[in-house]
Structures are given as structure tokens and as C-alpha cells.
Amino acid sequence: MANLNINIGDLQLKNPVMTASGTFGYGTEYSDFMDISRIGGIIVKGTTLRERQGNPYPRLAETPSGMLNAVGLQNKGVDYFVNNIYPTIKDVDTNVIVNVSGSEVSDYVATAEKLNGLDKIPAIELNISCPNVKEGGMAFGTSCVSAVQVVGAVRKVYKKTLIVKLSPNVTDITEIARAVEAEGADSVSLINTLLGMAIDAKRRKPVLSTITGGLSGPAVKPVALRMVWQVAKAVKVPVIGLGGIMTATDAIEFMLAGASAIQIGTANFIDPAVCVKVIEGIESYLNDNNFSSVKDIIGALEV
Amino acid sequence: MKKFILDLIVKENVRVNKQYVLLILTADEALPPMLPGQFVEVKVENSPNTFLRRPISINYVDYKKNELWLLVQIVGDGTLKMSELKENDSVNLILPLGNTFTLPEKKDSKILLVGGGVGTAPLLYLGAYLKENGYPCSFLLGGRSKDNLLQLCDFESIGEVLATTEDGSFGEKGFVTQHSVLNKIKFDAIYTCGPTPMMKAVAEYAKRTNTFCEVSLENTMACGIGACLCCVTDTTEGHVCVCTEGPVFNIEKLKW
Numbered sequence: 001m002a003n004l005n006i007n008i009g010d011l012q013l014k015n016p017v018m019t020a021s022g023t024f025g026y027g028t029e030y031s032d033f034m035d036i037s038r039i040g041g042i043i044v045k046g047t048t049l050r051e052r053q054g055n056p057y058p059r060l061a062e063t064p065s066g067m068l069n070a071v072g073l074q075n076k077g078v079d080y081f082v083n084n085i086y087p088t089i090k091d092v093d094t095n096v097i098v099n100v101s102g103s104e105v106s107d108y109v110a111t112a113e114k115l116n117g118l119d120k121i122p123a124i125e126l127n128i129s130c131p132n133v134k135e136g137g138m139a140f141g142t143s144c145v146s147a148v149q150v151v152g153a154v155r156k157v158y159k160k161t162l163i164v165k166l167s168p169n170v171t172d173i174t175e176i177a178r179a180v181e182a183e184g185a186d187s188v189s190l191i192n193t194l195l196g197m198a199i200d201a202k203r204r205k206p207v208l209s210t211i212t213g214g215l216s217g218p219a220v221k222p223v224a225l226r227m228v229w230q231v232a233k234a235v236k237v238p239v240i241g242l243g244g245i246m247t248a249t250d251a252i253e254f255m256l257a258g259a260s261a262i263q264i265g266t267a268n269f270i271d272p273a274v275c276v277k278v279i280e281g282i283e284s285y286l287n288d289n290n291f292s293s294v295k296d297i298i299g300a301l302e303v
Numbered sequence: 304m305k306k307f308i309l310d311l312i313v314k315e316n317v318r319v320n321k322q323y324v325l326l327i328l329t330a331d332e333a334l335p336p337m338l339p340g341q342f343v344e345v346k347v348e349n350s351p352n353t354f355l356r357r358p359i360s361i362n363y364v365d366y367k368k369n370e371l372w373l374l375v376q377i378v379g380d381g382t383l384k385m386s387e388l389k390e391n392d393s394v395n396l397i398l399p400l401g402n403t404f405t406l407p408e409k410k411d412s413k414i415l416l417v418g419g420g421v422g423t424a425p426l427l428y429l430g431a432y433l434k435e436n437g438y439p440c441s442f443l444l445g446g447r448s449k450d451n452l453l454q455l456c457d458f459e460s461i462g463e464v465l466a467t468t469e470d471g472s473f474g475e476k477g478f479v480t481q482h483s484v485l486n487k488i489k490f491d492a493i494y495t496c497g498p499t500p501m502m503k504a505v506a507e508y509a510k511r512t513n514t515f516c517e518v519s520l521e522n523t524m525a526c527g528i529g530a531c532l533c534c535v536t537d538t539t540e541g542h543v544c545v546c547t548e549g550p551v552f553n554i555e556k557l558k559w
Binding site: 022023024025028030032033045053054056057058059060062063064065066067069071076119217267269270271272273 | 530533546
């Protein structure tokens with residue numbers, strides 16, 4: 001049996017499959033459908049310093065092979081997470097990782113500090129790439145200067161594994177990846193959603209309340225694969241790949257392109273038990289192809 | 304309630320009219336418990352433009368025959384594909400999802416179920432459930448014309464059916480909120496599902512007459528289990544997911 005263990009910084013994953021923030025709630029939403037402790041890492045909903053109501057309805061537009069969302073980081077704030085949600089998920093026997101977002105550098109820092117004290121949260125994922133909030137979010141992730149500011153400031157206060165989630169809505173994603181690596185990021189995850197738009201021709205109105213939103217699902221997979229491949233060559237830290245992964249084969253493609261781990265996002269909406277199927281599929285692939293460890297396929301693309 | 308991902312089998316696909324089909328689904332194993340107001344998420348196969356599951360409310364559950372009924376309105380590619388399902392086809396569903404209606408305390412309460420269009424679908428199961436639990440109820444169904452009033456015989460087998468049609472072809476002419484019964488009887492509870500303007504008008508009537516009222520909302524959804532936060536509605540407690548906090552809401556909670 002192939003070994004599925006992967007390390008991301010100090011973070012030890014029992015397998016390379018993680019859930020993408022904003023698609024998996026706090027994990028417990030899925031526990032009727034599978035044993036969620038089998039997942040390598042559960043990245044929970046984006047958390048901000050203060051409660052956010054998010055954007056008005058409608059927040060969703062279906063597209064061929066994907067969907068646009070404009071949720072806008074609805075969450076009850078980090079204190080609510082610490083006091084009310086953390087106690088309900090801390091005993092899940094896998095890595096629970098919190099995605100952190102903010103409007104100002106000081107928000108990110110304060111949120112990260114509060115999470116640093118939680119024993120059972122071994123890592124955070126810094127979201128500098130949300131396309132659905134006016135202030136902050138993606139603005140931090142689209143210039144090297146601001147990305148460096150926020151990652152540098154958080155690195156000073158956050159002692160555990162720091163993953164930085166990158167935006168694809170940039171000219172050269174490798175520049176941003178290198179910049180955040182230099183500030184001490186332990187890993188980069190990519191891609192967040194691609195900025196898109198949907199129009200209702202009949203009503204001559206935008207479908208989303210925010211007009212534009214973030215595209216996810218199989219439609220973005222080729223773009224994500226390309227960016228993971230580019231970034232994996234540009235940085236030394238482990239890369240976490242995501243974007244339209246629906247099957248184990250998709251996940252393996254990302255690892256061949258250079259990802260050390262992968263995240264499953266939108267696919268959770270179609271098949272709430274998809275994560276365990278992907279884990280099993282990766283294991284079968286490794287066994288069928290005589291790989292002793294999943295590490296053997298990272299960046300194993302033959303070009 | 305525990306949720307399941309199940310492959311059910313199409314026992315019958317009944318063409319109701321040009322716009323609607325009734326899918327009668329069954330399974331080899333006993334169907335899990337489902338409550339009125341709850342819904343299922345249907346996976347649509349072989350429809351290239353249909354990426355997400357389709358949330359469909361539970362129309363009726365016949366535990367003796369092990370049947371789940373889904374009344375499907377054909378509105379786009381996904382529901383069109385569903386309408387083409389054939390006997391013995393397999394359909395993948397997530398169920399049961401969402402909450403249920405709040406039943407009155409007193410069994411002799413005067414209960415009215417108000418529905419329009421495909422919104423009448425959950426009211427059939429609610430009516431049957433009320434009857435089974437010893438609550439008599441009346442239905443007030445609205446449509447453009449008689450052809451738009453669905454499953455009339457099924458409703459009539461459960462309780463009194465009142466109706467309005469815009470063209471006067473059945474029942475009283477006008478909208479449901481113009482029906483004479485609303486001026487004659489003071490109801491203890493009203494449950495409603497249908498087009499938003501209709502539900503808002505019913506809610507307005509209920510508020511005016513100080514009547515307990517619950518509405519069943521139908522927002523666009525992705526996951527159906529409270530993970531994606533796409534289907535929110537604005538309430539006195541802020542944005543909440545229709546799929547988990549609803550689809551049934553007390554009108555006092557909604558910011559309409």
C-alpha cells in the first residue's frame with residue numbers, strides 16, 4: 001500500500017486531500033455523508049476579525065461546467081469561531097485549518113493572533129485573493145507590495161504553518177508567489193476563483209447582486225493547472241493546488257504539475273462524499289502504477 | 304435528521320401538463336423519514352449546461368408504497384432533462400434537506416394552506432401529514448386558469464379545496480388573497496408556498512389579521528446543506544441559509 005503522508009511546513013497530512021475554504025462549511029455539514037476525519041485537512045470557512053453579513057442575494061450563477069459566487073465572506077467573526085465553533089470541531093481527528101481574511105493588515109494580524117492560541121488549529125490559510133469584497137481581499141493579493149505587507153505582518157505574530165492563498169486575477173502569479181515566500185509563507189495555495197460575470201438577457205440585468213463574482217468548478221481547471229505548474233517551478237515552498245478538481249484523476253494531474261497537496265472545492269456541492277472518493281482514487285493510482293509514496297508523483301510531469 | 308445520498312429508481316413519470324411532470328421514485332430499501340416542507344437535491348445527468356443539483360421540494364411520500372413524489376416544473380435545461388426520465392431510470396438524490404412546518408398546538412385549529420403554481424407541491428404532503436396527525440385543513444390554490452391548478456384530485460382527497468383563477472375558469476376569479484373565505488373565516492394558521500408576490504400578499508394578510516403564518520421559500524441553491532452560503536435570505540437575525548434555516552420561515556422572521 002502506497003504511503004499517502006505529506007508535509008506542508010510543520011503540518012502533517014495523512015493524505016494530500018484538503019477541502020477548499022467556503023465550500024465545506026465547518027466540516028460537520030458533511031459528516032452524514034462520509035467520515036470527515038479521513039480528509040487530510042479541512043479548511044473551514046473564511047473568517048474575519050468582525051462579523052460580516054456578506055453580499056445580498058442573489059449570490060450564485062450557474063455556468064456550463066462551473067458556477068459564479070458572490071458570497072462576500074459571510075461569517076460571524078473570529079471570536080464567535082473561537083468560542084462557539086472551535087469547541088465543536090477541535091476533536092475531529094484531522095487537521096482543521098482556518099482561512100483568514102480581512103479588510104486591513106491589522107485585521108489579518110489580530111485574527112491570526114487569536115487563532116495562534118488554539119491548540120487544535122495547526123495552520124491558517126491567508127486569503128489575499130477573495131474577489132467578492134470591495135475593500136481588501138483580492139486587493140492584497142494582486143500587488144506584490146500589499147501581499148508582502150500583509151504576509152510579513154501576519155508572519156510576525158503567527159507561529160504555526162502559514163499558507164497563503166493566491167489570486168489568479170493577476171498578470172504574473174509567480175511574482176506574487178515568490179514575494180510571499182520571501183516573507184516567510186510556508187506554502188502557497190492556488191487558485192482562488194477567477195473574476196467573472198453572468199447576465200440575464202431576458203431581464204437585461206446582472207445575475208449576481210454584485211454584478212461580478214468568482215468562477216469555480218471544472219471550467220477553471222486548465223487555468224489552475226497552468227498556474228500551479230508555473231508557481232511550483234518558481235518557489236521552493238510546497239504548493240497546494242486547487243481549481244475545478246472533481247475526481248482523483250484531476251487531483252493527480254495537479255500533483256504531477258507540482259502540487260504537494262490539493263483542495264477540493266465546488267465538487268463538494270455536487271457530491272458531498274467526493275473527498276473520500278478522491279483519496280481512494282489517488283491510492284489506487286499509486287498502487288496501480290507502483291509508486292510507494294504519493295510524494296513520488298509531485299512534479300513528476302514528463303515534459 | 305440524518306441526510307443520505309441515494310440512487311432512487313423512477314417508478315413512473317406522469318406528464319401533468321405541458322409544463323409539469325410528476326416523478327414517482329422508489330427504492331429497493333425503505334425510504335428514510337422525510338417531513339413536509341423538506342426538499343431533495345437532484346443530480347441531473349447528460350445535461351451539459353446543468354452543473355449543479357436541482358433543489359426540488361417533496362411533493363408527497365407514500366411510505367406504504369415506498370414512493371417519493373417530486374412535482375417538477377420545466378423551467379430550464381436541468382428540469383427539462385428531469386422531465387425526460389423514464390421508468391426504471393436511476394436518479395441520484397441528497398435527502399432529506401431543510402426544515403419543516405410548525406404544526407399548531409390545538410388539533411381543532413383552523414388551518415389554511417395557500418399555494419400557487421409549483422408552490423402547491425409541498426402543500427400536498429403537508430396536508431396529508433396534517434390529516435394523518437388529526438388536523439383538518441383547507442387548501443386555497445391559485446392559478447392563471449384551471450389548467451394551472453395541479454393535482455386537484457389529490458388535494459380534494461385530503462381536505463376542502465378552495466381556488467381562484469385569474470380568468471375565472473375555476474373557483475373565484477382573481478388572486479388567492481382576494482378569495483372570499485379570507486373575509487369569512489379567521490384562521491389560526493396559514494402555510495403558504497408559491498411565487499414571491501403571492502407569498503408576500505398572503506404574509507401581509509396574515510400580519511393584518513394577526514394570524515400565525517409560515518412561508519416556504521425557493522431560493523437558488525448550490526449545496527443544499529448550508530456550506531456554500533449562496534441561498535441566503537435576509538432575516539431579523541441577518542443573512543441565513545434558506546437550505547438549512549428554511550425553506551420554511553415564520554413571516555415575523557423575514558425582512559420582507
